[in-house]
Amino acid sequence: MVEGRYRLIGSTASPYAIKLRALLRYRRIPFDWVIMTKSLRKQTEHLRPNLIPVLQYPDGTFRGETTTLAYDLENRHRERSVIPEDGAVAFVCDLLEDLADEWAVKPLFLYRWWDPEDQGYVSRWAAEEWSVSGAEPGSSEEIEDFRRRQISRMPMLGATAENKPLLEQSYRRILNAFEPHVGMTKYLFGSRPSLADFAWFGQLSEMATDPTPMRLMRQMAPFTDHWTRRLDDASGVDGAWYPREQALSGMAEALLRIAGELYLPFLVANAEAFAKGVERVEINVWGLPYALSPFKYQVKCLDLIREKFAALSVENRTALRPVLGRTGCWAHLAAN
Numbered sequence: 001m002v003e004g005r006y007r008l009i010g011s012t013a014s015p016y017a018i019k020l021r022a023l024l025r026y027r028r029i030p031f032d033w034v035i036m037t038k039s040l041r042k043q044t045e046h047l048r049p050n051l052i053p054v055l056q057y058p059d060g061t062f063r064g065e066t067t068t069l070a071y072d073l074e075n076r077h078r079e080r081s082v083i084p085e086d087g088a089v090a091f092v093c094d095l096l097e098d099l100a101d102e103w104a105v106k107p108l109f110l111y112r113w114w115d116p117e118d119q120g121y122v123s124r125w126a127a128e129e130w131s132v133s134g135a136e137p138g139s140s141e142e143i144e145d146f147r148r149r150q151i152s153r154m155p156m157l158g159a160t161a162e163n164k165p166l167l168e169q170s171y172r173r174i175l176n177a178f179e180p181h182v183g184m185t186k187y188l189f190g191s192r193p194s195l196a197d198f199a200w201f202g203q204l205s206e207m208a209t210d211p212t213p214m215r216l217m218r219q220m221a222p223f224t225d226h227w228t229r230r231l232d233d234a235s236g237v238d239g240a241w242y243p244r245e246q247a248l249s250g251m252a253e254a255l256l257r258i259a260g261e262l263y264l265p266f267l268v269a270n271a272e273a274f275a276k277g278v279e280r281v282e283i284n285v286w287g288l289p290y291a292l293s294p295f296k297y298q299v300k301c302l303d304l305i306r307e308k309f310a311a312l313s314v315e316n317r318t319a320l321r322p323v324l325g326r327t328g329c330w331a332h333l334a335a336n
């Protein structure tokens, strides 16, 4: 056990920062929360430029990447683990964490930077906590710089007019996947939350705050809204993991369907296009088009998921076969 406190440097507007903050609270790991400032940015610029959040360890070192950090914290602190004990369930946890981190951020980004109401709301908020420009702190110039910077990044995330119907549809399907299953003590794989629950918390919590997706969530999925709000501080939650069969049904199965129908086909198309050097690919999901320019980072996401899948024991893979088959994930994972 490490002595001393961690320091989590982030912004309340960053889904990844509040993901890690909620995880640290649940795990009862002592830490202090601070907002990213220009001077902290300087101190941490050796990490991937401008990355939020950054975790400063008790020994003073700075580290990034919430998934890597969550696993490192598992090695350093034993109590209140967020990784399911069952290896088959732990694989699904990793896949659903990735779905939240890498896909759910797309509708989040689209809603944030599409409508002027959302743009105005988020640019005031995020520019204040997350200044990236040389403009005077708190000035309208700083807000405008931030707004322009984020809008320029929309195509990179696939948040374009062409893809808008599919991104919106994916948000509605995500809400529908959660709503029947969430509850006071109901998480993805038990009555205790997992790493995947915290990743979903991060993305959903921002969408529960930004004007357009907030209205949709309150209309379509009010209990998901409450569930998300509670997960911000689960330091008093003391639950258990479900038995394997229960853990692989319900909420997990509903989200696996989104992975099988949307996310894994997207990753596969991206990897194929990248390998062939094609500049633009269009896929069609749920009758809606999605155009992508191959992105190397997401080739790595697919490789990582497939490596984890390949490393499963035969017994674990056999246990996953029915649910991964039904949800359309199996063919994309077992390929290669």
Ligand SMILES: N[C@@H](CCC(=O)N[C@@H](CS)C(=O)NCC(=O)O)C(=O)O
Residues within 6 Å of the ligand: 013, 014, 015, 016, 017, 049, 050, 051, 052, 053, 064, 065, 066, 067, 101
């Ligand atoms: N995979 C990273 C993602 C972190 C991330 O993308 N953070 C965003 C903010 S939500 C960021 O800092 N982006 C850099 C930028 O926009 O310049 C993690 O889990 O920590």
